[in-house]
Amino acid sequence: MTVIPISTAPGFAASTPEVPPTTLQLPVAPVAFCRMRLATEEKKGQALSAADVLAEIGERTGLSRVELEGPGDPLASMAVTLATIGLVKEHYPALTIGLTSLGLGAAEQAAALAAAGVTGCTLLIDTLDGPTAEKLYAWIRPGKKTIPLQTVVPLLLEEQAKAVPALVEAGIAVTIRTTVYPGLNAHQVVSIAETLSDLGATAMELVPFVADPAQEGGPESATRVHME
DSSP, X not given: XXXXXXXXXXXXXXXXXXXXXXXXXXXXXXXXXXXXXXXXSSOOOOOOXXXXXXXXXXXXXXXXEEEXXXXXXXXXXXXXXXXXXXXXXXXXXXXXXXXXXXXXXHHHHHHHHHHHTEEEEEEEOOOSOHHHHHHHEEEEOSSSSOBOHHHHHHHHHHHHHHHHHXXXXXXXXXXXXXXXXXXXXXXXXXXXXXXXXXXXXXXXXEEEOOOOTTOOSSOOOOOHHHHO
C-alpha cells in the first residue's frame, strides 16, 4: 500500500489557482438509510426534481461528471435514482455518473447500476468495528422501520463488505470516504484502508470531523495533525 502524506497529496496546497469544478454534486436522494449521532441539527435541503437536475447541469460549463448523493441515500430510493440516471444519460450522454452511498443493498444493485451507466461509487465507511459503529450512528433504517443498533450494525458492516467486490466486478470503481473522529475511529483508518483495498477499493477520501459547539461530550474536531 502506498501512503501519500496529506501535505504532498494532489490538490492539497491552498495556493493552487481556482479552476471551475468538472464534477457536479447533485442532491437527488429523498430517503435516508441512517443518521449520524454527531450530526448537526440543521435541516438538510430537499432532493432535486428531474427538472432541477437538468437545470443545474445546464447552468455549468466544462462538466465531465455528476455525482448523485443526499440529502438521503441514492440506494434507498432506487426507482428515483435510476430515473435520474436515465434522464442525465438521455440529455447529457457524455457525462460520467457516480453516486455516494452508505452501501446497504449495493451488492444486489451493482449490476443494475452499471447497466444504467454508473461508473463510480463512493461508499461512506467510517469503521469496520461494531462497537465503534454503535457510537457513530444514531439510527440505521435498511427498510421502513428503524432496527435496534445492536441488531442492524452487523448487517451494515456485512453489506458494506459485500458491496465493494460486487461493485468492482460490475465495472464500478469504488472509493471509500471516511470521516475521521479523534478518539473514536482515527486509529482504525489504516485498517479500513488495507481491508477495503484488499476487497477491491481503489481510492480513499479522508474527511475531518468538525465538532458542533452546541453538542457536549463528543469528540474534538479533527485537526491537521490528526489528518496527517
